[in-house]
Amino acid sequence: MQTLFRYNWMVREEWYKWCENLPEAELLKPRTGGAGGILKTLFHIADVEWSWIMSIQGKPDFQEDFEQYRNLQKVRDLDATFRPEVEQFVRAWNEGLERKIFEDRRPDGSMVTDAWGEVMRHVIAHEIHHVGQLSIWAREVGKTPVSANLIGKGLMDSLPGRL
């Protein structure tokens, strides 16, 4: 579990760096599919990760919208604000949490239940999926996307405990 979160954080950081070399207009430009734009996707990734991890703990969710964060630095700052609590939760993850039940009340009032382990994997897959979308837009603006490789990043070199 931890390995895939750490992979996502490393790749996300590389995308932030990648964005430094693109004019802001390109970062903000509306695009077809996904969250609808490059920076908006990065905002959405950080937002969704944080929101899920708050929600399953019964903590207040993040409710702001992208209109207040239409700038690379603002998105990075927001992500940096979220990260410590997300990281703490991920590091403390253990097998005993896998099947805890999260009761999710939907906007229509209905209740859906998910296992915490499902939610965590959903968050992991959510980011990788959106990063795949970024890679297409990168090619469309004529740039090489950040590598999606998980191997070769030393992700399991020094990890003492859970993977």
Add this chain to the structure above:
Amino acid sequence: MQTLFRYNWMVREEWYKWCENLPEAELLKPRTGGAGGILKTLFHIADVEWSWIMSIQGKPDFQEDFEQYRNLQKVRDLDATFRPEVEQFVRAWNEGLERKIFEDRRPDGSMVTDAWGEVMRHVIAHEIHHVGQLSIWAREVGKTPVSANLIGKGLMDSLPGRL
């Protein structure tokens, strides 16, 4: 580990079904980024999954290329040929295999080592990343992509053992 592989197989099957409603010319049309096209990406996903799982076991790799599989049914058939052995390997996965070393000789003769656990997560992330690319192309052809949601698929409902 198993949950994410099963997620990928479910989503992949939904993409094959999705492809049934697209003219073959659209499936084969060269596109910007990723593996360069919709069907080629699905071929690439099945190929790479199988190749890694063969390679870490020291078994012969798959060497054919997409030119022989430019048809939805051919790709599905190939995937179906690979699946039993892949599934068997994934189902037998256990913690003791996480840090086994895979020695990968690169085309230039150099040797790189990866932990088996890294390779498995690489395969998982590889598919999700490419599926994110498919979702952009789906919107570009005016279609709703397959949902990337991991929650709500009942993936952890009846799983007795490893996740």
